[in-house]
Amino acid sequence: MMVLKFEHVTFGYRKDKTLFKDLSFEITQPVGKGFVIGLMGVSGSGKSTILKLILGIEKNYDGKVSVTPSNPIISYVPQESVLFEHLTPLENAEYFNRISNYKTKFNRELFNEVAKTLQIEDVLKSATSVNEISGGQRQRISLLRAMSIQPNILLLDEPLTGLDEEVKDQFLQTLATLIQRLSLTVIYVTHHRKEAEFISDAILYLVKEKNIEVVSEVKQTNAKIFFNNPPTVSALNATKEIRVNTLQFKQNENGSIEPVEATLFSTDSSIRLMSFQEDTIQFSDDSGFEFKVAAETGTYTLLKLKSTQIVLTIENELFKTKSNLQVKFISLSGNINLYDNKGQFLRATKIQNNQIER
Amino acid sequence: MTAAGLTGFEKIRDIILPQTKNLFILLLFIGFIFSFYEDAKSQFIFRASQGTGTELINHWLYRTYQSNLLISPEYANQSIFKTGLIVFSITVLLFLVLGSLILLSFKLFSKLKSSSQKNISESKGRPSFVIATICIAIILIPVLLALLKSQYHFSDNFILITFPFAITLVAAFAATLFAIIFGISSRLAFTKLLSGFNSKSLLYFLSIYFLQIIPPLCIVLCGFKWLSWVGYNSDSLIYFVWIAGHCILTLPLLGSFVLATHFSVKEDELNYLIAYRISRSSIVNYSFLKRFIAEYILTLLFAFSFIWNDAGLNMVLSDRIPSFAANLQMLFIGRAADYSKATSFVLVAVTLSLACIFIWQYIVGKATKLNEAK
Numbered sequence: 001m002m003v004l005k006f007e008h009v010t011f012g013y014r015k016d017k018t019l020f021k022d023l024s025f026e027i028t029q030p031v032g033k034g035f036v037i038g039l040m041g042v043s044g045s046g047k048s049t050i051l052k053l054i055l056g057i058e059k060n061y062d063g064k065v066s067v068t069p070s071n072p073i074i075s076y077v078p079q080e081s082v083l084f085e086h087l088t089p090l091e092n093a094e095y096f097n098r099i100s101n102y103k104t105k106f107n108r109e110l111f112n113e114v115a116k117t118l119q120i121e122d123v124l125k126s127a128t129s130v131n132e133i134s135g136g137q138r139q140r141i142s143l144l145r146a147m148s149i150q151p152n153i154l155l156l157d158e159p160l161t162g163l164d165e166e167v168k169d170q171f172l173q174t175l176a177t178l179i180q181r182l183s184l185t186v187i188y189v190t191h192h193r194k195e196a197e198f199i200s201d202a203i204l205y206l207v208k209e210k211n212i213e214v215v216s217e218v219k220q221t222n223a224k225i226f227f228n229n230p231p232t233v234s235a236l237n238a239t240k241e242i243r244v245n246t247l248q249f250k251q252n253e254n255g256s257i258e259p260v261e262a263t264l265f266s267t268d269s270s271i272r273l274m275s276f277q278e279d280t281i282q283f284s285d286d287s288g289f290e291f292k293v294a295a296e297t298g299t300y301t302l303l304k305l306k307s308t309q310i311v312l313t314i315e316n317e318l319f320k321t322k323s324n325l326q327v328k329f330i331s332l333s334g335n336i337n338l339y340d341n342k343g344q345f346l347r348a349t350k351i352q353n354n355q356i357e358r
Numbered sequence: 359m360t361a362a363g364l365t366g367f368e369k370i371r372d373i374i375l376p377q378t379k380n381l382f383i384l385l386l387f388i389g390f391i392f393s394f395y396e397d398a399k400s401q402f403i404f405r406a407s408q409g410t411g412t413e414l415i416n417h418w419l420y421r422t423y424q425s426n427l428l429i430s431p432e433y434a435n436q437s438i439f440k441t442g443l444i445v446f447s448i449t450v451l452l453f454l455v456l457g458s459l460i461l462l463s464f465k466l467f468s469k470l471k472s473s474s475q476k477n478i479s480e481s482k483g484r485p486s487f488v489i490a491t492i493c494i495a496i497i498l499i500p501v502l503l504a505l506l507k508s509q510y511h512f513s514d515n516f517i518l519i520t521f522p523f524a525i526t527l528v529a530a531f532a533a534t535l536f537a538i539i540f541g542i543s544s545r546l547a548f549t550k551l552l553s554g555f556n557s558k559s560l561l562y563f564l565s566i567y568f569l570q571i572i573p574p575l576c577i578v579l580c581g582f583k584w585l586s587w588v589g590y591n592s593d594s595l596i597y598f599v600w601i602a603g604h605c606i607l608t609l610p611l612l613g614s615f616v617l618a619t620h621f622s623v624k625e626d627e628l629n630y631l632i633a634y635r636i637s638r639s640s641i642v643n644y645s646f647l648k649r650f651i652a653e654y655i656l657t658l659l660f661a662f663s664f665i666w667n668d669a670g671l672n673m674v675l676s677d678r679i680p681s682f683a684a685n686l687q688m689l690f691i692g693r694a695a696d697y698s699k700a701t702s703f704v705l706v707a708v709t710l711s712l713a714c715i716f717i718w719q720y721i722v723g724k725a726t727k728l729n730e731a732k
Contacts, residue, residue: 055633082630085724086649099640263635 002152004054009063011053014344019046021216023063025204027187034179036186038196039222041206042238045215047189050206051076051155067153073105075151079158081142083130089137090124093144101164105149114147117174136167143171147178154179154186160195170346172198175243186239193239197227205235209343233343236275242300243278245312247332254354257332259289261308271318272346273339278314280334280351288329288354303330380560384567391570391610414447494712522666522681523706525597529604530662533612536605536662538654541616542646546638547625552617553625563617567610573670585674596678603671609663612657619653620646622725652724656717663710682706 004027012018029035039047041056053065053078083092094111096102096144115121118140123133130138139159146154156175160168177198179186187204190196191322196203203226207221219231230236236246249257250270260269281303282288294304294311301319312330331353338346338356350357364372408421419441424432544562545552551561576584623645631641647654665672669683676684686704689696 044683052629052633056635057629076630076633078630080624082624082627084644084649087644095644096634098644099636101635101637103639196407249489323402 001031002035003068003147004153004187005064005066005068005194006050006186007064007066009053009061009065010073011049011058011061011063013049013058018214019049020061020215023216023218025218025220027099027185027204027220029185032183034182034184034186035202036176036179036188036200038203039130039187039189039198039206040196040235040238041215042190042208042234043191043209045206046190047206048079048157051157051187051189053352054155063256065218072152073149073234074153074155075146075149076141076155077142077157077159079161081138083141084140085131087130089120089126089128089130089133089141092130093120093124093141095145095150096149102149102233107148107150110150111144111148112146117178118144119174134167135162136164136171138162139171143175147182150182152185154190157189158191159188160190160192168195175199191238193227193241196239197223203227205238207232207233207234213282227290229337229345229348230275231345233273233339236337236339242276242313243276243315244275245274245281246275247310247312248273253269255358257351257354257356258308259305259308261310267341269341273338273341273343274336274351274356276332276334276351277334278312278318279311280332280336281312281314281322282331283327284329284331285326286329288331290328291330305330380555380557383559384563386566387567388610391567401639419445430575488704491712491715494715498708517704519685522685524686525600525679526662526665526682529601529665530658532601533605533661533665534654534658535606536613537609537616537657540609541620543645544613544617544619546628546641549625549628552620554621555618563614566613569606570610573607596675600671600675600679604665604668607668608661612661615660616653616657620648623649627693652717652721656714656721658663659710659714659717663707663714665709666710 006023006025010018011020011023021337027037037270039050041047049058053061053243055074083089084095087095091098093115094106097106115124120137120140123137123141130141133141143159153224160171163171166169172195179199180186186199188196188199203223205220205221205226206215207217207219208215209232219235220229221224225338226235227239229233230239233246236244240246246258248262248271249259249260251257251272257274260271262268278286290306291303292306294302296302296316299316300313301316303314303319306312332351333353334351335348336356337348340346413421422441423434423438427439524614548562551562555563627645628641631645666682668681670683672679672683673687675681
């Protein structure tokens, strides 16, 4: 069982600019099976820095970063594959077989097996330069190199950046297969919901709210729960699809809601935020929030609530099916997630005709 | 308005200036530093005099100032101010004419390039290669003509060239090694700072070039006493001093070239190797030495060329160490002046330039492929 611990870690690239303050978390791999933790967070929250601290690239920090059992073999696949242009694809993939520190760890059998799984045997056999192969092939070589030393922990830093959708899917499927077969502990940095949802068992979310420079808290939860009920509004915004709408509101005494324009995070504790899918949006010609169509794209219609800047998004087809020329009002009925004025997840609940269930 | 929708001024302000600002500052500083040497060099090489027709504008200004001083200092100052102003105006005018010609040829070249249907990868770098080769050929024509006319025999003068060539080669190897060690250790020590050419790394480059200003300052402060300090009379030591001197004097140019070459070793790559705890020797071997063989050979040729053509240190120590500059001077203005022999020295310099162009072409081709792959 592999355990990775961050204990009260404080770190900044500059002395006057702290990135992590007293950050603590623990990643534990279940016995006998591969485990992927998706490391997510908004831009600048320090996702890649977490990897640098684990790898020892950044050493000037307070606190403790530890891995049990000690001295594991850690492999790392960066965002942009590091390949040497003066070496052939095969020489690049077998790079660790040339390095004295890693020669004994290089596993030829595993190398051949992974090369076969990644379907890059032909690329390796051809003597072409790495400059002439595609981005997907470069990244596969990078992964093959990382796997060739049979790592205990695999760190992947946005490995699918720059690849087209088809290659991404193939790569993720192959990666998932390899992780399970080799029982690897993987930390997968991404800001793409689709990737994280597909590959991750759990999500480690670095909480960095707007206007706050320091990260001192993480949210760690099962991947399915994370995506269904994002733990904070920033997590919701970082992972939401276009079909997920958000609305800030005040609740009246009778339970009905009143949309408000406010900037998170408000000091007014009566202001809350809800998120909901587009199918929660209903239309009426006599009651609800008055709206007008602000714009229409090829796929979506943007609905602007009257006298506000609040815009809700709905798919064109759904809008046409649910509404007619007479409708002037929006009402909300369906499943919602509720957040408090500090952006923290409160509960998943339902709304019916703009009234939240208690 | 231009096709891109920007006026000429906006284009300069928003596109050209931000891209060239740092390079402009560096070149200005290099120009300033090297101006310390240029006058000395031209004096050494040409022994400028009105009679031999080898007087340059700076020599003329200096000579007229000296002779005007005999009349009166006030007159000399007034006169140098007036003539200096005229010379400055002519220089600016010449720069403008030259700049316009370059812009014109660039526009013409761009038109030709856009009209040609050639593959981009084929055309990249080729015109400059052709232009450079033509330039070298033009330089070679009079040299070869002079050699043919005088029925020059290389074998007769082989010894004359052998020793300067050999000692220059040794110094070039030492200077290249010094520059490579400096370049690699700088890149490894400052992974972030030296990952590209920007306002921060500019300071690093400027500080290297500042080294060039030390010898003239030392000479100003100490005179030629330094010759006795470094052991001018010791046979073995003087060679060491000569080589060490060239290593230091060529470091700014060679070091900058090596540093700029090492920009292609990205910060991410170094972090990647550090993350895997790859030993320093392996990093040096795989990320630098094996990767930049062509660039290092070019550096060696640069080093050889700088040392071969140097007219500063070589002339100062010419009594003890024969060099190209000293021999060339003797062959031009010495008692046994022989222009045909002198051309054989020039041939070495020209051959060096040709070799540099071919290697440069190879490096450009390699970089083009890499960029296309990305």
